[in-house]
Amino acid sequence: MKKIVMCTAIAAWCFMGVANANLVQHLTFDVDGSATVGYDASLRDGAYITSGGQGRFGEALALDGSGDMAVIDGYKGIGGADPRTVSLWVKTAVNQSNGTFFMGWGDAGYGTRVRYDFGLQAGTTDQIRNELNAGYSLSSRGTTITDDQWHHVALTWDGTTATFYLDGQLYGTDQPGTVNTTLTEDVVIGTGIRQAFAGYTDNRWTDGLIDDVRIYDTALPATEIQKLYLGNVPMVVNPTPADATDHFDPLATLSWEVYNAENASLELNIGTDVACSDVVSGLGIGSATSYDLSNLPLAYGTTYFWRVDVIDGEEVYQGQVWSFTTGGVASDPDPADGGKADNEAQPFTWQGDSLVCSYDVYFGTLNAMSFVGNYETASVSYSQLAASLGEVLIPAGEYQWRVDTIDCAGELMVTGQVWTVTMPEPDAVMIDDFRGYADQAALDAVWADGDTNGSGTVAVYDKLTDVLFVEFDAIGSEPCKVSRTFTTAQDWAGTGRDTFSFEFRGVDGNGPDDVYIEFSDGTNTARFTKSGAAVNAEWSTWYIPLAKISDAGVDTSGITEIAVGTIPAVGSAGNGVLVIDEFMLSLPGCIDELRPAMDLTGDCVVDIADLAEFADDWMMSDFVVTAQTRPAAVCEYDFENSLADSSGNGFDGAVVPSGAAVVYASGGIDNDSCVSLDGTYQIELPASVFSGISNELTICCWMKGGEGLEEFEFTGGSSAKHAVWEDAVAAIEPGQSDWKHYAVVMDSAGEARFYVDGKLIAIEQGFDSGIQGTNSGTSVLRYMPFADETDRIYVDDLQVYGQALTQQQVVDIAFGPAGHVVQPISPIYTDADIDATGRVDLADFAELQDE
Numbered sequence: 022m023k024k025i026v027m028c029t030a031i032a033a034w035c036f037m038g039v040a041n042a043n044l045v046q047h048l049t050f051d052v053d054g055s056a057t058v059g060y061d062a063s064l065r066d067g068a069y070i071t072s073g074g075q076g077r078f079g080e081a082l083a084l085d086g087s088g089d090m091a092v093i094d095g096y097k098g099i100g101g102a103d104p105r106t107v108s109l110w111v112k113t114a115v116n117q118s119n120g121t122f123f124m125g126w127g128d129a130g131y132g133t134r135v136r137y138d139f140g141l142q143a144g145t146t147d148q149i150r151n152e153l154n155a156g157y158s159l160s161s162r163g164t165t166i167t168d169d170q171w172h173h174v175a176l177t178w179d180g181t182t183a184t185f186y187l188d189g190q191l192y193g194t195d196q197p198g199t200v201n202t203t204l205t206e207d208v209v210i211g212t213g214i215r216q217a218f219a220g221y222t223d224n225r226w227t228d229g230l231i232d233d234v235r236i237y238d239t240a241l242p243a244t245e246i247q248k249l250y251l252g253n254v255p256m257v258v259n260p261t262p263a264d265a266t267d268h269f270d271p272l273a274t275l276s277w278e279v280y281n282a283e284n285a286s287l288e289l290n291i292g293t294d295v296a297c298s299d300v301v302s303g304l305g306i307g308s309a310t311s312y313d314l315s316n317l318p319l320a321y322g323t324t325y326f327w328r329v330d331v332i333d334g335e336e337v338y339q340g341q342v343w344s345f346t347t348g349g350v351a352s353d354p355d356p357a358d359g360g361k362a363d364n365e366a367q368p369f370t371w372q373g374d375s376l377v378c379s380y381d382v383y384f385g386t387l388n389a390m391s392f393v394g395n396y397e398t399a400s401v402s403y404s405q406l407a408a409s410l411g412e413v414l415i416p417a418g419e420y421q422w423r424v425d426t427i428d429c430a431g432e433l434m435v436t437g438q439v440w441t442v443t444m445p446e447p448d449a450v451m452i453d454d455f456r457g458y459a460d461q462a463a464l465d466a467v468w469a470d471g472d473t474n475g476s477g478t479v480a481v482y483d484k485l486t487d488v489l490f491v492e493f494d495a496i497g498s499e500p501c502k503v504s505r506t507f508t509t510a511q512d513w514a515g516t517g518r519d520t521f522s523f524e525f526r527g528v529d530g531n532g533p534d535d536v537y538i539e540f541s542d543g544t545n546t547a548r549f550t551k552s553g554a555a556v557n558a559e560w561s562t563w564y565i566p567l568a569k570i571s572d573a574g575v576d577t578s579g580i581t582e583i584a585v586g587t588i589p590a591v592g593s594a595g596n597g598v599l600v601i602d603e604f605m606l607s608l609p610g611c612i613d614e615l616r617p618a619m620d621l622t623g624d625c626v627v628d629i630a631d632l633a634e635f636a637d638d639w640m641m642s643d644f645v646v647t648a649q650t651r652p653a654a655v656c657e658y659d660f661e662n663s664l665a666d667s668s669g670n671g672f673d674g675a676v677v678p679s680g681a682a683v684v685y686a687s688g689g690i691d692n693d694s695c696v697s698l699d700g701t702y703q704i705e706l707p708a709s710v711f712s713g714i715s716n717e718l719t720i721c722c723w724m725k726g727g728e729g730l731e732e733f734e735f736t737g738g739s740s741a742k743h744a745v746w747e748d749a750v751a752a753i754e755p756g757q758s759d760w761k762h763y764a765v766v767m768d769s770a771g772e773a774r775f776y777v778d779g780k781l782i783a784i785e786q787g788f789d790s791g792i793q794g795t796n797s798g799t800s801v802l803r804y805m806p807f808a809d810e811t812d813r814i815y816v817d818d819l820q821v822y823g824q825a826l827t828q829q830q831v832v833d834i835a836f837g838p839a840g841h842v843v844q845p846i847s848p849i850y851t852d853a854d855i856d857a858t859g860r861v862d863l864a865d866f867a868e869l870q871d872e
Contacts, residue, residue, distance in 0.1 A: 043106075046096060046208070046236040051079040059236075060096035065089065068211060077110040077171045077232040082210065086115060086228025090211035097204035098126030098137060099238055106177045106237035107139055108249050109210075113229030114169040116141045120150060122213035122225045123174070124234065128203040129219035137202045138213040139176055140225065141166065149185050149192065151176055152213070153200055160185035161193035171232075173250045179240035181661055181693060189250030191243060196662055196685070196694060210234055248280060255282030255331040255338045268348035268374040271319035276311040277329055285333040291317070295342050297328045321376070321426070322350025322435045348374040350435040351399070351424035358440040369406065369442075371424050373399040378429040384409050384422040387441075395427065403610060417446040449607035450516045452583075453505065456487045464489070469504050476501045478586065488602045493587050495595030500537065502586030510543070510579040513567060518606035520615070522564045523585070525601045527555040532593030538563070540575050541582040547573030555587050555599060564614050567606075646779065648840040649829035651822070656710055658819040660685065660696040664704060677705045677801070686815055690723040690760050695817035696802075703803035710800060710821060719822035721764035721776075721834055726804075726814035760817070762835035768825040779832040779842040 046059035050070055054062030064070070064082070068089040071080045082091055099105040111123055120143035127136025142148040142159055146167045149160035164187055166172050175186040178200065185192040209217040211227045235249070244258050259278040262269050279287070289304040289312055290297035300319070306312060319325065324346045331338040346352075353372040356362045362369075373380065382401045383390040393401060393409040406422075407415045420442050426434040458464040461482045468489070470480040478501045481490040493501035513521070525536060533553040540547050547570050551563065567577045583604065589595030609615070611625035656672040658664065662685050664674035676683050681702040689695035696704065764776040775783040804814045820834065832840045 043237045043239040043241075044235060045099075045238050046093065046234070048082075048091075048093070048210070048234045049079065050076065050082040050091075050232055050234075054091055056093075060093045062091040062093045062210065064091050071230065075230065077112070077230075081110075081112070081230040081232035082234075083230055084211045084227045086117065086121075086224070086226045088226060090209055090217055090226070092217070093208040093210070096208050097206070098202065098208045099236065100127075100202045100204040102180055102200045102202075104177075104179050104238065104240040105137075106175065106235075106239065106241045106246075108173070108175040108233075108235040108237070108241075108246070110171055110173050110232040111166070111227070111229060112169060112171045112232075113227060114167055115228040116143070116146060116167050117224045117226065117228070119143050119223040119225050121227055122152075122211075122216065123227055123231060124208065124210045125152075125212070125214040125217075126202070126204070126206060126208040127214050128205040129215045129217070129221075136214045138215075139174075140213070140227070149174060149176070149187065151183055151185070151195075151197075153183075153197060153202065156197060158183045158185075158195035158197050159193070160187070164188065164192070169229075175241075175246050175249065177240040177246075184240070186243070186246045186250075189247040196687070198662055208236075255285050255333050256280050257287070257329040257331065257340045260343045262345045264343040264345075266345045267352065268350075268372065268376075269345040270376060271321060271347040271349070272315045274311050274313050275327065279308070279310060279331070282331050282333060282338075285331045285338075288330045288332060288337075289327070290330065291325055291327045293323065293325060295326050297326050297342060300325065303330075319347055321347050322352075323347050349376040349426055349428075351377075351380060351426055351437050354422075354424075354440045356442045358438075358442075361443040362445060368400050368402045369422065370400045373426070376428075377426045377434065379427045381425040381427055381433075382422065383425070384420065387419055387421055390421055390423060390439075408612070415444045417444055419443055449605045450513075450518055452511075452604040452606065454487065454603045454605075455482070455489050458482055458484075460484065467505055469506070471501070474502065474504065476586065478503055488600055491585070491599040491601060493596060493599060495534075495587070495589040498589055498595075500586050500588045501595075502539075502584045504539075504582055504584035506582045507580065510581050512578045513580055513606055514571075514578040516606050518608055519568070520564050520566050520607055520609050521570070521605070522562055522607060522609065523601060523604045524560055524562050525554075525585070525599060526560045527558050528598045528600070529558050531555045531558075531597035531599075532595065533590045534593050534595060534597070535588040535590065536599065537586060537588060538565070539582075539584040540570050540573075540577075540580060541584075542576040542579045543581040545574040545576075547575045550588070553590065555597060564609060564612065566615065644844055646828050646832055646842050646844045648833035648836060648838050649827065650838070651826060651830040651833045652824055654820045655714065655823050656706065656821050658704075660689070660694060660817055660819075662694050672707055672710050674704045674706050674802075677703050684813075689815075689817040691817075695723075695815050697813050697815050698802070698804035699813035700804050703801045706800040706802070706821075708800075714823040716769040717823065717825040718767045719764065719824060719826040719831075720820070721762065721822075721831065722819040723760050723762050723817040724814060725758065725760045726812065760815075764826075764831045764834070766825050766831070774828075776828065776831050779828070779835045779840065780844055781828060 044058050047057045048054065048062055049057060053070060054064055056062065066089040067085065067087070068091055069083050071083050075081060075083075084090065107124065109123060113121070115121070120141055122138045122140035124140075125136060125138035127138075129136070136153065138150075138152040140150055142150040145162065146165050147162045149166075151158045164172075166174070166187070173186075173188050177184045177186075180200075181196060183195045183197055185194070206214050206218045210231060213221075213225050215221040216223070216225050241249075247258060256279075257277045258280050261276040262273075275289075279285070286308060287306050289306050290302050291300040292298045292302070293300065300317060324344055326342055326344045328340045328342045330340050351371040351373055355370045356367070369382075369384075371380075379395050379397050380399065381395050382393040384393050384401075384406045385391050391409050393405055403415070421439050422442065423439050424437040426437070428434050455464075458467070464480065464482040468480050470476075470491070471478040475496075476499065477494045477496045479492040480503045481492060483490055489503070491501075491503050495501050521540075523538070527536075532555065534555040535550050535552050536554040537548055537550040539549075549565055549569075554561070571577050585599070585601055587595075587597075587599060615625055654668045656666045656670055657668040658674060659667045661667075664676065664683065666672040666674070683702065683704070684697040684699065685694045686697040687694060698704075762776075762778050766774045766776070771786060773785045774781060775785070802816065802819065826834075828844070832842055836842075
């Protein structure tokens with residue numbers, strides 16, 4: 022019978038293969054303070070070595086928390102900002118009132134904190150503290166450390182990030198900024214450096230056992246930390262995909278590495294729960310370190326758990342359980358399931374993947390969803406959702422939505438999860454919804470009909486449905502109307518809404534009379550007409566942009582009267598009923614009724630994106646551009662928690678206004694830090710950046726931003742051309758959730774070339790041919806959102822060159838020496854604003870055709 026061994030219950034201990042070349046200090050405390058690597062430690066003030074095998078491995082250092090410790094005589098630790106790893110085992114039931122330090126080194130002087138102390142945060146049982154510089158870093162929480170059981174604690178520093186580990190697992194990260202550990206005192210074990218050497222009176226002494234203390238001169242990766250924790254047992258490590266990977270291809274390959282097992286065989290286990298047994302169980306795969314999942318009938322959008330066991334003779338070493346969730350499904354909705362939409366303009370998005378070709382979206386009230394449309398991208402607009410309900414503004418309340426995934430053959434892959442969302446009150450200004458009138462007399466006091474204006478109308482208020490019935494009977498060919506005169510002129514222009522609308526319908530039996538609405542400012546009147554609309558017995562919404570009312574001569578900041586009525590058609594009896602409701606001002610977004618005829622991209626704006634759409638078929642002949650080595654940069658900013666110029670030329674940046682806090686974020690282009698711009702501050706580069714630049718310039722960076730992204734601007738001295746950047750680039754991709762590389766190259770003739778991800782996107786002329794001397798000034802990097810936006814953009818690896826780089830060199834910056842891009846035979850936009858109107862539209866395309 023085989024014996025099953027769990028990898029967390031080990032007695033033997035060996036660390037073969039765990040970065041021994043970087044191990045600079047190792048104390049086992051099995052006999053005394055003798056070191057297996059590095060300097061010996063002396064036991065002081067009552068510290069002693071246990072007996073009877075009380076250590077984690079053999080014996081351990083015993084401390085009573087009253088001032089006893091071990092000191093590594095002559096060893097000062099690792100200084101400056103150099104990478105390091107500290108690893109030890111601790112067993113304690115006590116955290117002192119001021120916290121507990123397990124070990125430390127550096128300068129013991131008060132207030133300097135150029136030291137490196139490591140232990141437990143005060144007032145907790147489950148949080149690790151690393152005290153350094155003028156502050157400290159804290160781990161995550163959740164696992165009790167003061168339970169009188171052995172725990173492995175480790176801390177790595179790679180020059181940027183402090184990473185905590187507890188019992189072999191990641192336990193939090195922090196980016197504390199500049200680290201400069203001073204090598205003054207010897208390394209101490211059992212307390213902090215100040216308590217040991219400066220007589221500091223707060224009690225931070227370890228009360229318990231410490232074993233197997235290690236210091237490495239590198240930041241060990243997570244896999245090596247796990248090996249330190251698990252020890253000398255056969256095991257499988259470094260899984261691909263990584264544990265808890267989402268959207269994994271169910272036809273891809275699982276792989277792993279085998280540790281401490283030279284001649285063992287392996288068994289694969291996969292299931293839909295942690296038992297890892299209902300898909301395959303105990304599948305013998307020999308010594309293979311991978312398995313092709315196409316051999317199994319895995320489903321889309323399903324979480325699977327897997328484990329690889331090591332069979333060594335009669336013993337089965339059960340592996341760690343990992344998980345992955347297969348792709349082909351929509352996930353991570355925004356707004357979140359059960360959450361609330363931020364506002365009525367918010368698009369609904371989700372996470373998809375490359376396994377999916379398109380998405381079917383459903384939306385509606387609870388248990389009453391209807392089909393919205395099929396989309397190739399993971400987003401649906403608010404206006405499209407509203408249209409599926411027959412609305413322009415989605416009424417406030419609870420809704421459901423679902424996204425089904427469709428493959429490239431048009432077949433259903435996965436029926437999506439039903440998500441719920443609360444929609445806020447629509448952002449509209451109601452002029453009159455006919456819900457505030459107590460009775461007919463109250464309405465007659467506000468709305469005038471034929472009794473007042475002699476037009477042959479009777480206004481009838483229906484309290485049951487809160488709508489206004491207008492019975493009309495034309496007198497000859499004269500229009501019929503009801504009107505409302507405002508006691509105070511209405512400032513519609515100042516509401517922040519750009520469109521007037523109201524709902525209306527006719528009734529069966531009406532003739533094909535025209536419906537009209539009039540607006541007056543007391544001096545001028547503007548009339549808008551829908552021909553024959555009175556015959557339509559279905560509700561319609563009529564949208565009129567305020568700009569059209571203004572263009573007709575009426576001042577929308579001083580509306581004094583509105584009137585609605587009918588005009589008899591030729592041959593019509595001129596009588597019937599018109600039902601009206603909900604006069605309002607709103608921001609309806611892009612709806613079909615407001616779309617210009619030449620709007621090809623569906624955003625209600627005729628711009629360069631429509632030109633690209635129109636020209637797509639005849640401008641996209643491709644060729645490959647490969648990387649070539651670029652010259653040295655004048656300045657380079659990698660935003661690794663600082664504004665330092667990493668080129669070595671000394672052009673360090675500064676934050677404006679002075680004293681503002683630069684916001685750094687994780688997840689930069691190289692999985693390091695980047696700068697986050699939200700419009701509250703800007704980054705200023707010194708004027709001397711351009712002192713050595715004459716008439717050629719290249720500026721490039723990586724950037725990503727949310728849906729609110731409108732403009733990314735880099736202004737060099739007085740040579741600002743940010744509008745060109747906006748027209749040529751932002752119009753293509755006005756908001757991004759993925760990193761993209763942007764570059765602008767200006768040559769000595771004043772021609773600028775714009776690149777996105779290495780591809781030439783646009784060419785523009787007319788730049789200043791020189792930006793030095795009096796034309797040179799302070800340069801700024803900033804983000805300017807609209808006043809009602811709270812979005813931000815992220816920028817990484819900003820570089821400035823004093824040459825007009827070639828496209829091959831831009832590709833090298835973006836993708837490295839082996840990089841290449843497929844370039845259209847012509848840039849997507851060339852001298853886009855041909856007719857010099859200040860905007861790019863289809864008139865430019867017409868001129869392009871003529872030429």
